[in-house]
Amino acid sequence: MGAMDDAHILMDVLSRAAAALAAPQAEAGVIDRILESAPREASLACRLRLAPEGLVAEWDGEPSRDQEAFTDALGHCVALALAAGVAGDEVLLDSATFAVELERAVATARWRSQAVAIAVFTVHGLELGPRPVDQRDLILHVGALARSAVRHDDRVGHLGADQFALLFPRAGEFEARAAFKRVRASLAGSELVTGGIVCGAAGFAELGGHTSGAELLADARERLSLARRRAYFPAPTDPTQPLAG
Numbered sequence: 001m002g003a004m005d006d007a008h009i010l011m012d013v014l015s016r017a018a019a020a021l022a023a024p025q026a027e028a029g030v031i032d033r034i035l036e037s038a039p040r041e042a043s044l045a046c047r048l049r050l051a052p053e054g055l056v057a058e059w060d061g062e063p064s065r066d067q068e069a070f071t072d073a074l075g076h077c078v079a080l081a082l083a084a085g086v087a088g089d090e091v092l093l094d095s096a097t098f099a100v101e102l103e104r105a106v107a108t109a110r111w112r113s114q115a116v117a118i119a120v121f122t123v124h125g126l127e128l129g130p131r132p133v134d135q136r137d138l139i140l141h142v143g144a145l146a147r148s149a150v151r152h153d154d155r156v157g158h159l160g161a162d163q164f165a166l167l168f169p170r171a172g173e174f175e176a177r178a179a180f181k182r183v184r185a186s187l188a189g190s191e192l193v194t195g196g197i198v199c200g201a202a203g204f205a206e207l208g209g210h211t212s213g214a215e216l217l218a219d220a221r222e223r224l225s226l227a228r229r230r231a232y233f234p235a236p237t238d239p240t241q242p243l244a245g
Contacts, residue, residue, distance in 0.1 A: 013042040021081040092143030098157030102213035117176040119166040120220040122200035149182040201227035
């Protein structure tokens with residue numbers, strides 16, 4: 001068997017492993033099964049295991065460059081699969097953690113040819129909330145209300161001040177808008193309404209041509225700014241009659 005045949009076998013095994021890891025409904029334990037079967041199917045004299053730093057290959061001899069490239073590529077596929085499987089247990093993410101989760105979601109969406117969308121919205125009255133409730137308690141309560149109105153694997157983040165964000169894997173802008181309506185309704189039904197806490201404008205963006213999570217977030221924030229300007233400066237109902245004067 002020549003070097004070209006060996007490379008074809010490695011590519012075939014890697015392709016099948018990547019497809020299994022990227023399947024939207026991948027079964028539990030798929031990573032363990034791949035780590036066990038891939039060396040045998042690719043005729044590699046090694047054992048594969050997961051470590052805190054990622055996939056580790058324990059070779060019995062000196063691997064070829066193609067074999068090392070194979071295990072490196074498989075390690076990247078496994079890392080993406082692990083990132084995609086992170087459970088959203090935290091009720092409210094801080095801005096840094098939300099940014100990390102957003103980049104993971106974008107990478108996963110591109111890898112699996114799926115959609116991803118975000119919504120950035122404001123909540124007014126946090127600085128004037130009912131006393132003696134602490135502002136941090138108000139923020140956490142808003143986060144809990146938002147979390148209860150979205151799916152299990154959606155994420156809720158506090159970007160600072162009065163700004164919050166929602167991350168929707170496998171969803172487009174239409175679904176994001178529908179979910180935000182549920183969040184707004186959940187907040188409107190809270191006892192915080194009597195304390196002056198109200199949901200403000202929102203900006204939405206979906207993956208489309210964006211190359212990163214940071215670009216997606218910037219787009220949503222720009223649309224939020226536009227929505228806020230429209231709310232503060234409504235257009236005249238009759239173009240011939242200005243609002244003032």
